[in-house]
Amino acid sequence: MLDIPSRVRVHVERLLAAQNDMGVCDAFEQYAPVGKPDTMNAPHPPKVAGIDSTVPSPAHTVAPAPAAPDAPTAPSATGPGTAPGAVLQDRLAGWVSDLTTLHELTERLARTDSxxxxxxxxxxxxxxxxxxxxxxxxxxxxxxxxxxxxxxxxxxxxxxxxxxxxxxxxxxxxxxxxxxxxxxxxxxxxxxxxxxxxxxxxxxxxxxxxxxxxxxxxxxxxxxxxxxxxxxxxxxxxxxxxxxxxxxxxxxxxxxxxxxxxxxxxxxxxxxATIAEELLPSRLPRVAGVQLAARHRTGPRGGGDWYDALPLPDAALGLAVGSVTGSGPSAIAAMGRLRASLRAYAVMEGEDPVAVLSDLELLLRLTEPARSATALFAYVEPALRKITLAGAGHSPPLVIGERRTEFVETSLSAPLGMLACWEAPSVELTAAPGETVLLYTDGLLQRTGDPVDRAFARLHAAAAGVPRALRTDPGALADHILRTVLPNRLDEADDTEDVVLLAARFE
The missing domain is CATH 3.30.450.40 (GAF domain)
Known part of the structure; x- marks a missing residue:
């Protein structure tokens, strides 16, 4: 083999010579003008990376012709210590080094995913x-x-x-x-x-x-x-x-x-992302006695997390969050259908959250038997600061106030579409003036990368540490929790999980 410097360590067959207009063989011909060698005395370049040794020898390796006795002696093109073919080896090593650099740069570019x-x-x-x-x-x-x-x-x-x-x-x-x-x-x-x-x-x-x-x-x-x-x-x-x-x-x-x-x-x-945002509420309703704020982060492939807030008869308010299994366009479309159906059921029987989720489960099981979903629906009476809620495989809400920061004790229930007949009891709670009830999807916990118990502990600590000045604004409170639970801009990173927060502050 040629004595290529040790800094050029690369399998030549892995190089990008196929992508080059000029390969290594062409480098021989361009950088080493071919003369007519003495077949007996001229050295031949050995085979390197499939190069045929029958390639004509470059001019600087040709044995010199006998000089006339009276002709002046020309200075030697190579120094006394220069081995035959050294210049060719240097040029070949330069080309291998260039191709190696090009290979490394394209590999680095191929690893970029954004x-x-x-x-x-x-x-x-x-x-x-x-x-x-x-x-x-x-x-x-x-x-x-x-x-x-x-x-x-x-x-x-x-x-x-x-x-x-x-x-x-x-x-x-x-x-x-x-x-x-x-x-x-x-x-x-x-x-x-x-x-x-x-x-x-x-x-x-x-x-x-x-x-x-x-x-x-x-x-x-x-x-x-x-x-x-x-x-x-x-x-x-x-x-x-x-x-x-x-x-x-x-x-x-x-x-x-x-x-x-x-x-x-x-x-x-x-x-x-545009389709998902268009399927969610363009604005939240204004209801006396309650301030609302929502935050939504969509993954790169689009997910099925959603939220909703709609005014109901008798000055009531319906709040809902949920997540459809899967990602991509099909999950987004299923999320839109599920949210639209829940709105219809909430208008007809919103005072009974269990009935709303039961009807939603029946619809999902009949129309999309291969899909499941989690959901939480809350019927809110702002004048009484009373909340009646039911959940289907969903994380419990979090109550944040001056005197308490605690998760609501909801009954354990399966996600929608997992059982032949879904049923779970509802839970009632009363919020104190100035308290905020936070609904969220599992993506908030899963993006942390922690086990479930540690993720819940992180969320509780973030809610308990909300500064007093931010507690009067549900939007600022939601932003603080996002930044604390998902630091280093994890809430904006490309993640497979969607994140939804829906905050309701009672006056």
Whole structure:
């Protein structure tokens, strides 16, 4: 085998040579001009990674022809200590190193599972390949369906704002995304300030931000229109060499395909989140004596958690939370049907929560026998601060007040659709003035990652520790509990579990 430096440790067959326009064999021919060797004396390169040893020997390995007796002696091309083929080995090692770097960068990009992280990784890897320190990536799908965003590397929001004040047609990403002349491929501006036709505003912004050259590439998936454009900025006049352009071009083609898949995923998530939000109440009713607030966090695939609050006859109020098994569009659709049915039953017989859930269970068992759900319905009489509730496999409500923070003791019951006939007794409680009753779904507990008992303890501690100033606002109270139970923005993270909180504060 060739004596490739030990820092290049990679199985060549795993490299991305198949994705390159120039493989290792082509590197032999380009970087080692072929001469006519002496078949007896010329050394032959051994086989490496499937390279045939019959490849003609490069010129620098050819045995020298006998010189004329009176001819001057030319200096040796290789030093006294240089082994034959060393230059070839160095060049091959360089190509293996480049391909290894490209392989590692594409692997890192493939591990990104969100559009935002993929955009940042694409911009950072491209900067490393072209030798730039700063840059920006503009995502603007050509179909106009979004999402549209701009991210920067080494550029703050104010810097990006300055760049956006430059006429779009004079910026390289503008020419690429708008299909202007010269925007079909790479755009290199090795010395911005030496260009005669540079827009005055562009010259001013470049001087303000301290960049003197740029290199831009389109991000275009195979068989699709423009997805976006990446621009890398140099502090001094410069441009990438041919080798760097080749590598970053290969990387950009792979990145465009990966970003296109994540764009579709992001669109699907946004669509399901919109549908789920539209199936939930657009606003909560205003009822004398009760303040209401709700918080809803949807998982990336869309879940079946829901809540409802509706005015009922005799100045009463109905509160409900629930969760349908499964995720995705089917769970969202089932959630919408279940919530609509519960509203109808609540209007007809809301004063009896057990009857409401019994009818809901019968409907679920007859129409969707393969699905189950948990639910909790509360019939509220604000004037008396009286609550009558029943639950089906659901977590107990939490009463939060100045003198007590405790879970409501509800009877143990199975989820809807699990038994041939569901039945459970109702529970009555009276809230004191200023107390808040919190209804929630199991997702709040499951997102903690703790065992059930520890998750309940965490929720109780968060509720007991709500500052006094926040207790008068059910929305602020719900936000505090979310941040405390799910710290480090876990409530906003992409999780398979939905989270619903419905808070009712009694005056």
């Amino acid at each position: 559009l935002d992280s993929a955009l940042k990784e694409t911009l950072h890897a491209g900067a490393a390949l072209v030798g730039a320190r700063r840059g920006l990536l503009v995502l603007e799908p050509g179909d106009g369906l979004g999402p549209d965003t701009t991210i920067g590397l080494g550029l703050g929001r104010a810097d990006l704002g300055h760049i956006e004040t430059v006429p779009r047609s004079s910026l390289p990403y503008g020419r690429i995304l708008d299909g202007l002349p010269g925007g079909d491929g790479e755009i290199a501006q090795p010395d911005l300030f030496a260009e005669d036709g540079l827009d005055p505003r562009h010259r001013e912004v470049a001087a303000r931000l301290g960049y003197a050259a740029s290199y831009a590439l389109p991000l275009s998936p195979e068989g699709a229109g423009r997805l976006g454009a990446a621009v890398w900025l140099y502090d001094e006049p410069a441009e990438p060499v041919e080798r760097q352009r080749h590598l970053v071009g290969l990387y950009a083609r792979y990145a465009a395909e990966h970003l296109a898949r994540l764009v579709e995923v992001e669109r699907t998530r946004a669509c399901m």
